[in-house]
Amino acid sequence: MRRAGTPGRRPLLAISAAVAAGLPGGLAGAGQDTFIALQSELFTNVTVIDGRGGPPRPSSAVLVRGGRIQDVGAQGSVAAPEGAVVVDLSGSYLIPGFIDAHASPRTTDELRALLAAGITGVRDGAVSLAAFAERGRGGFGEDPVPALYIGGPVLDAGDAPRGAALASEAAAVAEVARQAADGADFVSVASSVPPSWLVGIARAARRADVPLWADRRDGGWLLALRAGSAVASPLVSGDSELLPERARGPFEALADAGRVPGRIAWLERLEPHGPDVDRAVTALLSNDSALMPLLASASAPLDCPAESATCTPLSDDERTALQAVWPKAEALVQAFHGHGVRLLVGSDAPRTRAWGEGFHREMQLLVEAGIPPLEVLGMATRNGAIALGQLHERGTIEIGKRADFLVLEANPVADIRNARRISLVVMDGRAWTLGPDDAWRRVRFN
Template identity: 85%
Template sequence: MRRTGTSIRRPLLAVSAILAGAGLPDGLAGAGQDTFIAQQSELFTNVTVIDGRGGPPRPSSSVLVWGGRIRDIGARGSVAAPDGTVVVDLSGAYLIPGFIDAHASPQTTQDLRALLAAGITGVRDGATSLAAFEERGRGSFGEDPVPTVYVGGPVLEAGSASHGVVLESEAAAVAEVARQASDEAGFVSVASSVPPSWLVGIARAARRAEVPLWADRRGSGWLLALRAGSAVGSPLISGDSELLPESERGSFEVLADAGQVPARIAWLERVEPEGPDVDRAVTALLSNDSALLPLLASASAPLDCPAEAAPCAPLSDDEWTALQAAWPKAEALLQTFHAQGVRLLVGSDAPRTTPLGEGFHREMQLLVEAGIPALDVLGMATRNGAIELGQLHERGTIEIGKRADFLVLEANPVADIRNARRISLVVIDGRAWALGPDDAWRRVRFN
């Protein structure tokens, strides 16, 4: 380790203007400026396709795009293109689905630009309601391309929490779930401040309303939420004493209550990654077809940092040393869930504990360092995120009929996951964009 549901019914996507291409990679000659937008089919060819479905990369492939959709995919020379199709030679490049950050909270247009620069074309905002989203004016982005944002919420909270909706009883929480469902929330999020005793009632209400429940439990109730039917559990280093050997639970709770050692470090030091207590967590995830959102990148900063603390205080040197010493257990725990077929997601927890965009790539790198193959991690960052947002029919893989939302990379991310940062083009709804030397987006037209 290095220190360093169904979506909302109105996905938010900016309308783009035609701009001159700038800073284009080799092989994209012919990109220029136009003043008239016409539906144009484009054949991206001589490219290696990594489709997000788990199969090996497909070299020398072609992808036909028209009307914002992928119309055909095949080996070079096998795809029949309509007359007038513009052929875009991507020799030496790699084409992958756009990334989905399953846990971030972009606050401004600037935040959304940072996400897109990292190749994130879809983001689940787990801390914002639709009303708050619209009040901030984030539906007005001018000419900039931005990711599609999926919102649910507001987050269910209790006590003196300052985010989301603060609830005083289980009955109030159950009523809030019903209210959010009637408002067409894409999912309901429940925070760690909500007492574990409320979780079963909340989960039952979510099932009745047919809205997915995402449980962010950085403490007690992680396993209970999954047993009750939460669609997603997070984070991997949960701090739930129920996942520890019974002999270790008392000492952990004493340390956690005292606050002298960060709870996640004390928990990680005591967990048995292949023990029977973790097996129960695997069973809960698999029996409900639930997903796990690891949030490894956020583990090097305080997990419960108040919003007004900017920036959050880093771990002390002694705490960092202790976390590094215990980190192999986190990796072994992740391997246990992956080996058992638990669906894993990629989320950054940005901007609370990691920078927007950068945190997502750091998360992918930590997953690979933990022993997960890079090809699997790419599927977690694309297909799995689309599954949990109820968007697999639209995005998450390179398949015929889906939205043409994809990235063109300069190098192979399967050989080195860090190559996923080397983005030449971002394509959204079939429109290609590139970042210029001034960090401004330029619309790329091929002719």
């Protein structure tokens, strides 16, 4: 067993210079260009937050070899193989890499920004047919980027500019089978797809064993849930079925007239703990479906990114009105969470702030709504992996999982904003840090 910074025994592989500046504890020993054998790393003296819901575990150790977590446990209980490098992470916190359940990155720069925010996996929920054909599942050069989960072109109806244009339910069912055969991670359905097609599409998705994501349905998501959608979103849905029956007509009239932004008119009439919301809870739990709140997106008009064409700024009066009814959105997410509905974290970028910032803003809004930071961290890691069918590979710190994790400088359970204080990103066992020039550099421990 070797301490970081000591020379290797059997020179086999040439490696690049490590970046030591600003790294915690034993990481400062990673330095010069040298030659080392393939090795194991034992990350020690670290507080582990494993994403499974248990409390932080101080004085822990994590053994990594071959891109996988080989062992994890209390300090002194994890045996290091001969030649393993010990990396002292005193004062640091180790958590699973984040999974952004809803974003649409298009360039290496956008993916790099997501990774800088600690996002090691991202679901691209709105890739266009042209982009899918041109890019496939890679093509981002040599930079480290998050694992990208793509379902293929969004199922769309009629003259569809952003997905697979489908003329009939039969064509939609055939497209589901084609995407599944192509290795799609899920199937996405646009709001333009007629409700009458949803059951057939859902059955085709079940036959192909791929999850159906029918989020952002016009008029809400309850119908898609009943058809078999695996995920509902957003929380502020505009679904009149979640409103008291007496309020549905007036809300629909206001929304149709465009006199009041839909989210404001909807929240004004919402009863977060009423029987109509209870029925939505039942639909989610009965289907074992997840809910992706997208609170950052719903509040994005309060702070629209300049480059976003999909975010319409509010007038001063509308801004005041949204702030006045926002506590109802918080009470609604509390209601779903309190009933045990599985919640996901999605940034909805580029509708939200700068790439990666929307994800952290979403976590902060969930905490402000009353959900404990430890549970929000589980939503941002484990729940995302479950929704993507990837829990066997990522989402928690467990033996056999991919070594995809973050090293933080401060405790995110004490303050969720500390989840931004990332000193090291490890993906598939490879450690990276972002240099002062915003370029990624590989960190070697020797």
